[in-house]
Amino acid sequence: MSDDRLIVFDTTLRDGEQSPGCSMTLEEKVRIAKMLEKMRVDVIEAGFPAASPGDFASVQAVAKAVQGSTICGLARAMERDIERVAEAIKPAASGRIHTFLATSPIHMRDKLRMEPDQVVEQAVKAVKYARQFTDNVEFSPEDAGRSEFDFLCRVIEKVIDAGATTINIPDTVGYTIPFQFGDLIARLIDNIPNSDKAVFSVHCHNDLGLAVSNSLAAVLSGARQVECTINGLGERAGNAALEEVVMAVRTRNDVFNCDTNIDSTLIVPTSRLVSSVTGFMVQPNKAIVGANAFAHESGIHQDGVLKSRETYEIMRAQDVGWSDNKIVLGKHSGRNALKSRLSELGIDVESEAELNEIFARFKDLADLKHEVFDEDLRVIANESQLEPDQARFVLISSHVCSETGETPEATLTLSVDGEEKQGKASGDGIVDAVYSAIKSITGSSATLELYSVNAVTQGTDSQGEVTVRLEKDGRLFYGNGAHTDIIVASAKAYIDALNKIANQVEREHPQMSGV
Numbered sequence: 091m092s093d094d095r096l097i098v099f100d101t102t103l104r105d106g107e108q109s110p111g112c113s114m115t116l117e118e119k120v121r122i123a124k125m126l127e128k129m130r131v132d133v134i135e136a137g138f139p140a141a142s143p144g145d146f147a148s149v150q151a152v153a154k155a156v157q158g159s160t161i162c163g164l165a166r167a168m169e170r171d172i173e174r175v176a177e178a179i180k181p182a183a184s185g186r187i188h189t190f191l192a193t194s195p196i197h198m199r200d201k202l203r204m205e206p207d208q209v210v211e212q213a214v215k216a217v218k219y220a221r222q223f224t225d226n227v228e229f230s231p232e233d234a235g236r237s238e239f240d241f242l243c244r245v246i247e248k249v250i251d252a253g254a255t256t257i258n259i260p261d262t263v264g265y266t267i268p269f270q271f272g273d274l275i276a277r278l279i280d281n282i283p284n285s286d287k288a289v290f291s292v293h294c295h296n297d298l299g300l301a302v303s304n305s306l307a308a309v310l311s312g313a314r315q316v317e318c319t320i321n322g323l324g325e326r327a328g329n330a331a332l333e334e335v336v337m338a339v340r341t342r343n344d345v346f347n348c349d350t351n352i353d354s355t356l357i358v359p360t361s362r363l364v365s366s367v368t369g370f371m372v373q374p375n376k377a378i379v380g381a382n383a384f385a386h387e388s389g390i391h392q393d394g395v396l397k398s399r400e401t402y403e404i405m406r407a408q409d410v411g412w413s414d415n416k417i418v419l420g421k422h423s424g425r426n427a428l429k430s431r432l433s434e435l436g437i438d439v440e441s442e443a444e445l446n447e448i449f450a451r452f453k454d455l456a457d458l459k460h461e462v463f464d465e466d467l468r469v470i471a472n473e474s475q476l477e478p479d480q481a482r483f484v485l486i487s488s489h490v491c492s493e494t495g496e497t498p499e500a501t502l503t504l505s506v507d508g509e510e511k512q513g514k515a516s517g518d519g520i521v522d523a524v525y526s527a528i529k530s531i532t533g534s535s536a537t538l539e540l541y542s543v544n545a546v547t548q549g550t551d552s553q554g555e556v557t558v559r560l561e562k563d564g565r566l567f568y569g570n571g572a573h574t575d576i577i578v579a580s581a582k583a584y585i586d587a588l589n590k591i592a593n594q595v596e597r598e599h600p601q602m603s604g605v
């Protein structure tokens with residue numbers, strides 16, 4: 091393996107599965123493993139075969155199903171566990187036995203209850219035993235991050251002599267700090283006389299949120315395998331996230347001088363698959379795979395990205411498997427982003443004044459809801475084509491009252507030909523009361539033939555779009571209104587239809603004014 095190749099060892103199916111509540115079935119493990127293979131992960135740690143007959147069967151099934159990656163199983167430093175791994179990985183085109191034994195004072199004394207010399211002896215014995223089954227053996231001195239340096243060097247030198255081909259340095263409890271961990275890896279490689287006979291690997295946990303930083307510091311110090319998981323799953327706070335390590339090394343190739351063989355365009359689909367199988371959803375602001383990782387909401391950023399993507403993006407969304415980056419229209423957005431989206435929607439904005447008018451409506455709506463969707467924009471753009479200054483009736487305010495067992499009441503204030511008028515009415519329901527109040531103010535004799543309401547977008551803050559059909563002297567008039575408050579949307583729709591009646595009446599019978 092050349093020095094500029096970084097081996098990706100994915101342990102989603104082993105350490106990832108150790109996340110409480112994250113157990114996977116055999117079929118699920120095979121599905122994920124096939125995806126990892128497609129993504130060109132070098133080594134897939136498929137499980138801990140000695141843990142249960144089910145986990146044994148899963149590792150074996152992965153070994154049968156996946157021939158393009160090396161399949162690995164984890165074993166304690168004992169013959170029985172090692173035999174189980176050897177048996178489970180037999181069908182693999184390329185298999186690896188990963189055995190481990192803790193080397194930190196606290197783990198040796200309080201957990202293993204072994205003397206350091208016994209630990210060295212058992213580690214060597216385990217590696218030698220594993221080598222009887224395969225020439226691909228990895229050894230991990232568990233809790234290396236809290237182990238004494240000289241003892242760590244001693245164990246590692248011995249297990250390399252015993253035949254370990256990969257030495258994995260785990261920061262099992264996520265205790266180390268990047269500069270320390272990087273320094274540890276550099277010193278191990280420099281001080282262990284036979285270090286050139288093995289690939290140095292790292293396995294970092296995220297207890298202090300440093301798993302990826304520690305892994306990258308180790309890569310800078312010469313580690314050439316990184317153990318990681320999709321979405322950073324793993325014991326407690328998780329492991330280093332594969333997607334972050336891979337993209338950091340690729341994006342900052344100027345710093346790392348090495349790269350992985352990963353097809354990064356499969357990162358997002360793989361992340362989605364792992365989320366759906368485990369039920370562990372990815373937070374929106376998660377690097378690379380979070381829903382907002384390539385989304386821009388603020389006007390200044392949107393303007394920059396629309397002019398030149400690189401102003402605010404250091405990676406291309408497509409390179410990690412998103413279909414594109416995302417301009418999210420919300421209350422921080424500006425005119426340039428709005429205009430660009432309207433044009434994508436085929437909505438022509440003919441003048442600066444029209445854009446300003448749509449923009450003002452857009453900001454009003456954005457203050458009421460988190461995100462303004464394309465459907466919202468269509469409504470806003472349509473509304474702004476009505477010329478409100480020509481409308482006879484304009485809604486100024488509404489007050490409604492609805493209580494269980496009481497008759498609903500509505501009080502509305504409208505501008506009628508520029509003059510403020512108020513009306514109060516009760517009804518069978520709130521909308522009925524609102525419509526009666528409008529009729530009392532406008533004196534309309536039109537009859538309501540149709541009332542329909544649609545949620546324009548998802549969520550409880552979505553706009554309600556109301557359509558009404560009024561009949562007046564045998565003719566039909568439609569009215570639309572949209573608002574996050576469904577009562578306001580209903581009133582606006584009714585008033586819109588009345589304005590259309592008024593326009594019609596004025597055109598055909600200028601001397602009349604009734605609606």
Ligand SMILES: CC(=O)SCCNC(=O)CCNC(=O)[C@H](O)C(C)(C)COP(=O)(O)OP(=O)(O)OC[C@H]1O[C@@H](n2cnc3c(N)ncnc32)[C@H](O)[C@@H]1OP(=O)(O)O
Pocket residue numbers: 105108138140141142165166167168190191192201202203232262325
């Ligand atoms: C840092 C890590 O991620 S380590 C991997 C963690 N993964 C797992 O634990 C996999 C799931 N585990 C299991 O199913 C079970 O723990 C088994 C089947 C492995 C073992 O179960 P049991 O035999 O009942 O042992 P139990 O889990 O209670 O205790 C662990 C024993 O292994 C010993 N042990 C721990 N690590 C090692 C090691 N690397 N090599 C040898 N022995 C070890 C412990 O000292 C303890 O020994 P003791 O029973 O003599 O006190």
Ligand SMILES: CC(C)C(=O)C(=O)O
Pocket residue numbers: 105164190230232233258260261262263293295
């Ligand atoms: C088994 C080892 C590599 C491990 O998961 C850890 O130490 O965190």
Ligand SMILES: [Mg+2]
Pocket residue numbers: 105260262293295325
């Ligand atoms: Mg671990």
